Amino acid sequence: MPSSLRLARLRAVFAGTALTVGAVLALAPTADAVTVRPSAQQADSTQQADSTQQSSSQQSSGMTARQRFAARADRVLHVASNQKGDPYRYGAAGPDSFDCSGLVYYTFRKALGRTLPRVANDQKRAAKRIWHRRNLRPGDLVFEVDGGGYAYHVGIYAGHGYFWHAPHSGTVVKREHLYPSHWRFGRIIKSS
Numbered sequence: 381m382p383s384s385l386r387l388a389r390l391r392a393v394f395a396g397t398a399l400t401v402g403a404v405l406a407l408a409p410t411a412d413a414v415t416v417r418p419s420a421q422q423a424d425s426t427q428q429a430d431s432t433q434q435s436s437s438q439q440s441s442g443m444t445a446r447q448r449f450a451a452r453a454d455r456v457l458h459v460a461s462n463q464k465g466d467p468y469r470y471g472a473a474g475p476d477s478f479d480c481s482g483l484v485y486y487t488f489r490k491a492l493g494r495t496l497p498r499v500a501n502d503q504k505r506a507a508k509r510i511w512h513r514r515n516l517r518p519g520d521l522v523f524e525v526d527g528g529g530y531a532y533h534v535g536i537y538a539g540h541g542y543f544w545h546a547p548h549s550g551t552v553v554k555r556e557h558l559y560p561s562h563w564r565f566g567r568i569i570k571s572s
Contacts, residue, residue: 445571452569453519455491460536460544463487463553468546473498478546478553480534484521487536487544488568496568504531507566516565523564531564 473482481500524533535545
């Protein structure tokens, strides 16, 4: 920390009172400001506190891309899991009922502040395609598609072959194993 900032922190105005800092004693007149210089021991402790703050901020900003992705995916999955048991309703986007794309729309908006298109096929187009299932990460989107590639269902991959989705009328939001179907995969979460 520059010494001018350190000195600015240590300036004090005390009208007619005695100020003791370390081994320095200063008597301030009623209208004047007194600059108090810290003792060597206090200067060292101030520098140590500043370096501790810098290293902790470097640790949080020093996350790897994979760690940033995982933290965002955790927020997404937390929001999705909180909707467990909410009823399916065609065209609904929360907070108390959902259709499949409405669940994805609501979850990403609430977890990351990211507004996605409202329809499954448009969400597929907005996502970066993942070509192989083995490259899926929790938080990615899974799209059930017809023979022409049109996405008619979407969910949020939860890891280990499971995904969160709002299946169809008469059901509720739930975590379910990826069943046999034609799947396409996409990524919305960015690690940068």
